[in-house]
Amino acid sequence: MDSDGHGHFRDVCMVYGDRYRDAFLESIREWFIRNASKSELAALRKTVAQRAARIGKRGERGRPSSKDSQSWLTDAKMAAWSHYVDGWSWRQVAESRGTRVTRANIRTIERTLVRQVDEYASTIWTACLQAGFDPSGLDDEKLLSKLEEALHVPKFREWLWVRCGIPFGRFPNHDMTAGSRKLILKLVFRGRRANAMGLVRLIRRRQQTRAARSDPSSVKK
DSSP, X not given: OOTTSOHHHHHHHHHHTTSOHHHHHHHIIIIIGGGOOHHHHHHHHHHHHHHHHHTTSXXXXXXXXXXXXXXXXXXXXXXXXXXXXXXXXXXXXXXXXXXXXXXXXXHHHHHXXXXXXXXXXXXXXXXXXXXXXXXXXXXXXXXXXXXHHHTTOHHHHHHHHHHHOOOBTSSTTSOBHHHXXXXXXXXXXXXXXXXXXXXXXXXXXXXXXXXXXXXXXXXXX
16 A cells, blocks of 8 residues: 555645644655656646635535545544543533533534444445455344454455555554444444445435426426
8 A cells, every 4th residue: 555655745634634734744745756757747747736726716615524634544543532432421422522511512413424434434335345244145243243343354454454444453653443443333234224325315416306306396496
């Protein structure tokens, strides 16, 4: 995974997300650009130009998903890890983020964190499928057993690190392999369910869009 020389830069991306702009910029200069090929530098220049052109214009509304927001992925991973690996309550997770929790808002905060973790679990499930994990014909017990076997495969772990930020033994001074395995096994069924529900919602939206195009009068105003 690090044969292209960008391993350290990937580590910085997954650990810091979009939090520490100075360290992030320094890593781009020092670790990515130093090892970048001509094609990578050309792609970087194109992306920078596109981003510069968009600055000042109105962006997309709504919270970005894990697919396009590294900071969201980092926050979701930390929330899931704190709750399922460290055993924190949702109140403790929220307070660790600096959120003031009261009796009036605790339920709303809990629902928000649960939805975030559900989306993160869906990201993990999708990454497992992309890595070649095949759950077809497996009951829950056999699925967990097969997934545990897959978690011993280095390439499978590397993919979960790149896609979901699951660290495993990424940092020698603080081995998080046991916690990483626990987190995935805790979230696997939530991820499968959330992934399925997301697919159902997508199909419904497409059906509604097709219906609206064929019969504009059916659209509620």
